[in-house]
Each structure stands twice: as structure tokens, then as C-alpha cells.
Amino acid sequence: MTSEVAKSGGTSAAVLLPIMAVIFGVYIVMGLAMPVLPLYVHQGLGLGPFVVGLVSGSQFAAAMFSRFWAGHHADNKGPKHALLTGLLVAAASGLLYVLSFYFAGRPSTSVGIPLLGRAVLGAGESLVITGALTLGLTLVGAQNTGKVMSWIGTALYTGFAIGAPVGTTLYAGYGFEAVALATMLIRLVGLPLLSFVRHLPQGRRFAGLTKVAGAVWLPGLGVALAGVGFGAISTFIVLVYVARGWNPMWLPFTALSIAFIGGRGVFGHFPDRIGGAEVALFCIVVEAIGQALSGKHIPLRLRCLELFSQVSATRSFIPGSAWKRSVARRARAVA
Numbered sequence: 001m002t003s004e005v006a007k008s009g010g011t012s013a014a015v016l017l018p019i020m021a022v023i024f025g026v027y028i029v030m031g032l033a034m035p036v037l038p039l040y041v042h043q044g045l046g047l048g049p050f051v052v053g054l055v056s057g058s059q060f061a062a063a064m065f066s067r068f069w070a071g072h073h074a075d076n077k078g079p080k081h082a083l084l085t086g087l088l089v090a091a092a093s094g095l096l097y098v099l100s101f102y103f104a105g106r107p108s109t110s111v112g113i114p115l116l117g118r119a120v121l122g123a124g125e126s127l128v129i130t131g132a133l134t135l136g137l138t139l140v141g142a143q144n145t146g147k148v149m150s151w152i153g154t155a156l157y158t159g160f161a162i163g164a165p166v167g168t169t170l171y172a173g174y175g176f177e178a179v180a181l182a183t184m185l186i187r188l189v190g191l192p193l194l195s196f197v198r199h200l201p202q203g204r205r206f207a208g209l210t211k212v213a214g215a216v217w218l219p220g221l222g223v224a225l226a227g228v229g230f231g232a233i234s235t236f237i238v239l240v241y242v243a244r245g246w247n248p249m250w251l252p253f254t255a256l257s258i259a260f261i262g263g264r265g266v267f268g269h270f271p272d273r274i275g276g277a278e279v280a281l282f283c284i285v286v287e288a289i290g291q292a293l294s295g296k297h298i299p300l301r302l303r304c305l306e307l308f309s310q311v312s313a314t315r316s317f318i319p320g321s322a323w324k325r326s327v328a329r330r331a332r333a334v335a
Contacts, residue, residue: 031163094184
């Protein structure tokens, strides 16, 4: 399929800019809550680390289980419709955060509402990111997959980088109520940006679930295993900072985001040139080393679990070029 960029003679960056703006707005709000939600659950509601992990992890669990639905939605109703629906669903999570304040005297009830809010946010995120990537790849062509991932990833982590210190400031000055209101309102402000996003005509052929799963299960497994460490560290690192009296609490999230943006800017074109499997293999080893170093004060059994996850993810990409050619053949079958 000929990309819309090739037809119009435009550049990838110009076409992707409105999509990047929407993604930036969505993830700046996610950055707001990332460093402060564990504090709110642990200190504000007086609940333990297990509940902190449960509330934070509900977003990722909902995002995982809603991905198939989000993909089906984007394929059948169009990626722009998926973006719109995702923004509205994600804005509802802020409304649930606000609702939880009316039950502040009952922590067991109050924590259930943010937990539901995080799950709703995960579903909204699935729609937004699936719609954005589908739209971007369709507009600029599969030959520019690396560029699409890099530009949208840059917008995503720029939002994280800015949202983390802003969320910490709001929480310190006005409490979690301010973060909840910002979560709802900023996403609604992002709706007008969709008017600048191109609408794609329908009529494309869609592959069945079996074909798609056969094409993506191996890299998907690698990405899932690689995310174990990120999920654990991002959930509890704020509590570690508080326990040790370290400041500012938002620094780990912003540092991660800046490093991610720099890496995408420098190496983002490599998957298109030398292959995604080879790049993933190198990067997963670097990530494993970094997380092993950051976890030197963590009990040994947890570090072993962390390294096992990273090594398992690495093994998913070991077949290298042969794996890449296999996926390419499957992708051609799906197309």
C-alpha cells in the first residue's frame, strides 16, 4: 500500500506532528500521576506496598487485556476514531480519581476507585497508542516503521519528562485532588488537536487474529518480559526515595524519559537499516545491565528475578536475522 506521504509529497515529521501532539498531551497526564499515586495510596490512604503495586499495576493489566479490543476498534472504525475514544476513556479516569475523594474516610473503598480509574486509563491508553501507531504507519508507510516509533515515542516520553515534576509540584502544593483534575481536564483540552489529524478512508483488508498473533507473538513476548523491571521500579522507586529522604522524587522519571528521547534520536533509524531484532538484542542487554546496577540495594532474590526476566527477553531475540526474516514473511502474509 502506498503511503499518504508518498502520495502527497510531504515529509514524515510534518504528517506525524498532529499525532505527536495528541500523544504528548495524553502522556504528560500519565507523567503527572506516575510519581505521586504510590505516595497517595501509601501515605494518604495508609495502605501497604502490595496495594500500591495492585493500584499501579491495574493500568498495565488493563492495557494488556484491552490491546486486542483496541486493535479491532482501530481496524474497523479507523485509527482516528480510536484516538478520540481513547482520549474520552482516559479522561474518565480523572473523574474516577476525583470521585474517590468522597470516600476518603474509608480507605478500603477509596482505594478501589483509583484502582478502577487506573484500569480505565489502561484501556484508554490502548486505544490512543494503537490508533496513533496505526495512523502513523499507514500515513508514512511500513518502510518508515522506525521513524514512526521514534517520533511517537519521543512525544510520549517528552510528556513523561514534563509531567513528572509538574505532578510532584501539584501534589506537594494542592494534594492529589489537583492531579486528578489535571488528569481529566488536560485530556479534554487535547480533543481539538484531533481536527488536525488526517482521517483515513476505510476499505482495507484485515487479517484474522491467528495470523496476527503468529506474526507478533515472539517479539511481543520479548517486550512483555523486558517490561517487568520497568513496571516494578516505576511503581516503588518513589517510596524508596521517600524512605531514604532523597529529592526530587520526580528525577528518576524525567531522567528515564530524557535518556529514552536521546536514544530514540540517535539510534531510532537503526531498526529500518539493520533490522529490529538485532537492535532489540543489543538494547535489551544494555537495559538488563542498567537495571542490575540500579538494583544493587535490592534483595538478591528480587535481583535474580529481574535479571531472569531480562535474560528471558534477550533469548526471545537471539535468532537474529533468521527471526527477522520469519517475521517479515509473516507480516507479508498478514498484509
